[in-house]
Amino acid sequence: MKITNIDHIVLTVSNIETTTKFYSEILGMSVVKFGDNRTALTFGNQKINLHQKGEEIDPKAENPICGSADLCLIAETSIETVLNELKSKNIYIIDGIVDRTGAVGVIKSVYFRDPDNNLIEISNYEQSDYI
Numbered sequence: 001m002k003i004t005n006i007d008h009i010v011l012t013v014s015n016i017e018t019t020t021k022f023y024s025e026i027l028g029m030s031v032v033k034f035g036d037n038r039t040a041l042t043f044g045n046q047k048i049n050l051h052q053k054g055e056e057i058d059p060k061a062e063n064p065i066c067g068s069a070d071l072c073l074i075a076e077t078s079i080e081t082v083l084n085e086l087k088s089k090n091i092y093i094i095d096g097i098v099d100r101t102g103a104v105g106v107i108k109s110v111y112f113r114d115p116d117n118n119l120i121e122i123s124n125y126e127q128s129d130y131i
Contacts, residue, residue: 008040008047009071011118012064016050018115023048026089027073027122043073067117072102072109079108079124086112086122094119 013019016039023029029041029048038057041048051057056064075082079097086093096110100123107123114120 010049012051014066022115069118072121075122082122083110
């Protein structure tokens with residue numbers, strides 16, 4: 001078996017409306033409806049499906065809880081601009097700009113939390129590392 005990429009992930013959230021507002025207004029993701037009135041966030045060719053806590057879709061994680069995710073998202077926008085934009089939107093910055101190791105090289109990252117306290121890391125690859 002050879003895995004090539006992640007198609008989608010699922011976040012269990014306390015309030016879908018609050019979550020979609022945060023991810024669309026702060027991170028510029030698109031909100032889409034699919035299936036039987038389900039909600040997802042899309043960006044690039046990626047998707048985050050949302051499960052309302054207590055109304056999860058089967059099959060699901062064994063212990064779905066809010067605030068247990070740690071997501072790293074790669075931005076096309078410079079990390080300095082990302083940091084300034086987050087600050088202008090009154091997002092509390094936990095850490096950054098800091099050097100980290102991404103999947104394919106060195107990244108510069110900024111950390112903050114979403115409405116469910118999931119850790120969100122926005123990053124840029126060093127130009128020479130990005131594939």
